Amino acid sequence: MPGLIHVVDDDESFRTAIGRRLKLAGYDVQTYASAQELLNATPDDERPGCILLDVRIPGLSGPELQTRLIASGSTLPIVFLTGHADTPTTVRAMKAGAEDFLTKPISSEQLIDAIERALARQSAAQAQRRRLDIFRVHLGALTQRERQVFDLIVRGRINKQIAHQLGTTERTVKAHRHQVMEKMQAHSLAELVSIAERLGMLDASDD
Numbered sequence: 001m002p003g004l005i006h007v008v009d010d011d012e013s014f015r016t017a018i019g020r021r022l023k024l025a026g027y028d029v030q031t032y033a034s035a036q037e038l039l040n041a042t043p044d045d046e047r048p049g050c051i052l053l054d055v056r057i058p059g060l061s062g063p064e065l066q067t068r069l070i071a072s073g074s075t076l077p078i079v080f081l082t083g084h085a086d087t088p089t090t091v092r093a094m095k096a097g098a099e100d101f102l103t104k105p106i107s108s109e110q111l112i113d114a115i116e117r118a119l120a121r122q123s124a125a126q127a128q129r130r131r132l133d134i135f136r137v138h139l140g141a142l143t144q145r146e147r148q149v150f151d152l153i154v155r156g157r158i159n160k161q162i163a164h165q166l167g168t169t170e171r172t173v174k175a176h177r178h179q180v181m182e183k184m185q186a187h188s189l190a191e192l193v194s195i196a197e198r199l200g201m202l203d204a205s206d207d
Contacts, residue, residue, distance in 0.1 A: 003048035003119050004028040006076070008038050008065065010057045014104075018052065021108050027115070035060035039068060045076040046126070050099065050118040055082040055089060063093055070096065075125060077118035081106065135195050138184045146183070149176040153189070154196040 005027045009015050015031040022029045028049075032038045036059055038051070051069075055062040066078055080093055083104040090101045099118040102110065142150060145166070152162045159177065163170045186192040196202050 002026055002028070003050065003115075004030060004043075005049060005115060006038060006043055006051045007031045008035060008051060008057065008062070009054040009081075010034065011054075018111075021111070022115075025108070025112055034058060035062070035065035035068075038065065043074075043076060045074050048119055048122065050077040050079055050115055050122065052079050052081050052115075055080055055093075056084050063089060063096070066093060066096055066098065075122065075129075077122050079114050079118055081111075132198055135184070135199055139199060141183050142180065146176050146180050149173060150180045150184070150192075150196070151201065153177060153180065154193045154202060 005022050007015055007018055007022075007029060009018070009031075010033055012033070015033070019029045019031055030041070030043070032041070035057055039060075043049070043051075053062045053065065060068070062080060062082070069076065069078070077099040078093075078097070079099050080090075080101045081104060082102070085101065085103045093101055099121060100114040102114055139147075139150075148166060149162060152165065157165070159170045159173045163173045166173070181187075181192065184192060184195055186195060193202070
């Protein structure tokens with residue numbers, strides 16, 4: 001799985017060595033001597049890739065860069081690679097969504113494994129976002145009445161209850177229900193409920 005690896009480390013010899021290893025493994029590599037350099041470059045997070053990030057770097061630290069990137073909406077996975085691993089830093093970084101936390105020196109095999117996992121997770125997350133975008137487009141195509149029927153269906157209301165609540169006939173509700181299933185491209189009630197959950201239409205207080 002090819003990709004662009006962004007290496008952030010203040011040690012020039014390390015950047016050169018890691019860059020060489022990654023290029024040999026078939027990756028494109030971009031290196032940065034500081035966190036600010038990476039921020040200035042605004043890396044494209046739609047392209048397959050990840051950030052290989054040192055913890056202790058002059059200026060903005062690795063964890064601080066992670067916080068900035070998350071705040072900016074970046075979805076590039078981060079693999080920390082450090083010579084100074086301590087438990088609190090590791091725990092904080094992983095809780096914040098880091099893909100992995102590796103300690104120098106590291107074998108090429110360990111490094112490539114971590115990068116492959118990061119790229120696989122990025123790919124899955126992008127596919128999920130694309131599906132969500134499609135669901136939003138479908139939702140936008142519903143009429144106001146179809147949207148009301150959708151809201152009630154996914155909350156477990158039967159046609160008779162929906163007809164009573166909306167002041168219409170069961171026959172009309174059935175027609176709207178059919179349109180909702182068609183437009184949302186759902187093949188079952190369970191699938192429709194799943195779509196509603198992904199769109200954030202249902203929460204813990206829904207009965």
